[in-house]
Amino acid sequence: MASEKWIRRLLCAAAMVSTAAAFCILLVLIHLVLPLFTSGGLGTVLSWQWLPFQGQFGILPMVVGSLLLSLGALVAATPLAVGVSCFVQVLAPDKVRGACLAVVHYMTSIPTVIYGFVSVFLLVPLMRQWFDRGTGFSLLTAMIALTLLILPTIVLVFHATLREVDRTARATCAALGFSRPSYIRRVLLPLSRRGLLAAVILGFGRAVGDTLISLMLAGNAPMIPSSALDSIRTLTAHIALVVATDSQSTFYHSVFASGLILFLIMILINLALRRLGSSLAP
């Protein structure tokens, strides 16, 4: 039938649009970064100083900032996520389990800007009081807020693996006389290592890509921090700050380069996840 064919073509076109969009974005970014390679501006962008009015457009401090912040949040969020997932799957009483999972699901829907906003008025004054140093806008502050932001992502992915493993192993281990905590430690966690790795990589992607938390909480000073109480600037915040405030087009190269770096990180993450047989989308 003719209409059948056309519907098929239409659906195919829609699928192509969804597929092509990602490559389009990559191509546009590469196209805009390309002048750096031909004009030899690459060296000025990949350097350690961001002093734009003196012609130094280094974004390496932001790369370090992004990595430090994301890895820090990841280190804090991973044990928490493992704890929550095991609690939900093994330890929780039936009624608590549903509620706990619902809360974790709900966390994914809380806007990032709300986490940032609440942290500005709740966490930042606390940090200022506790450490009695600086403004309270620091790497550590952003790390705490970011931990909360990426936690549900890690929990939900890891819990899905845990549920599968638990289904096959639970009865056997109960028959062997494992206590529930040692069942978690000796059987459940070792068997779901791959799932945990996928969940952690996904959480990392979410952490690197986040803008609002670091923009609102990390202080945005483009430097290498010497302690967790120092201010940092991430790649994402750098893009937002430069585009939203300075409008000199000579600065834009560093912004496009930042965007391209973020995009490349995402490609790596996707390839890693693919090898683990998992995906970023729900």
Added chain:
Amino acid sequence: MTSAQKRRLADVATLALCWGAATGTVLAVLAVMGFLICRGTGTLGMELFFGQVHWRDALTGARPVFDGLWPAFAGTLILVVLSCLMAVPVGIAGGIYLSEYATKRFQSVAGFAVDLMAGIPSIVMGLFGFSMVVVLRNTFAPQAKTCLLLASLCIALLILPYLVRTTQNALSGLPDHLRLLGPSLGFTAWQNTRHVLLPSAGRGILSGVILAMGRAAEDTAVILLTGVVARAFLPRSLWDKFEALPFRIYYLAAEHRSSAELDQAFGTALVLLMLTGALFGTAFFIQRTMEHHWKK
């Protein structure tokens, strides 16, 4: 320490970690919400939305609202509607194709691209929109600027992969007997999809759409680079700058000049939280009823 003692200790530590992590997480969420509700509830009311202007004048746009969040609220609504108009048909159609028509090879390639799209940080999506303006300015439209249409387009790109994936998953999760039902009655592939599979997967797709709406409403980074401003009133056309709730929250958190403005910020945050919460609740409820439906 004997090994039995060591094991006991490790057991206790495991229990403590699990209970502690779960309690801590729930408490943190309660703290975030409690703090907002505490500080924000008092500000809720007509004045928060419309300031000194009568609501009827504000809704019709007869008088501009100066000190209320109505322009931002309207901006966010328009943004969500526009981006959904663009993304939902394409996303659902793409998901149907991937699930029902595509070859394994295409599924794999497209799946990678869609996952990649889902992973693109929203600021990079915003940067893409912004660079479109830069490119346009340098070529054939020197007066091009960021605007509502551009922001909706970028938000649409942001939510597109979610729509594709949820549609695809909802369809491919259907039991086999449904998939065979249509062909056994002589349906063509599309008739089967249209009259059997889509209605059965409808709830899953719908909850995906609602979750996507939530994402569109909450995203700040994209609109930050594509035309949101602190004061724009209601957008008069697609080429106008606009206000939006999440940006208003971000802006007021950094730039509030009086305690009244700070109260406004808390009120705005609470309104956004209620908006996304309502969307999430609806999607969650739909999903729950769907699971019950198939488990029977």
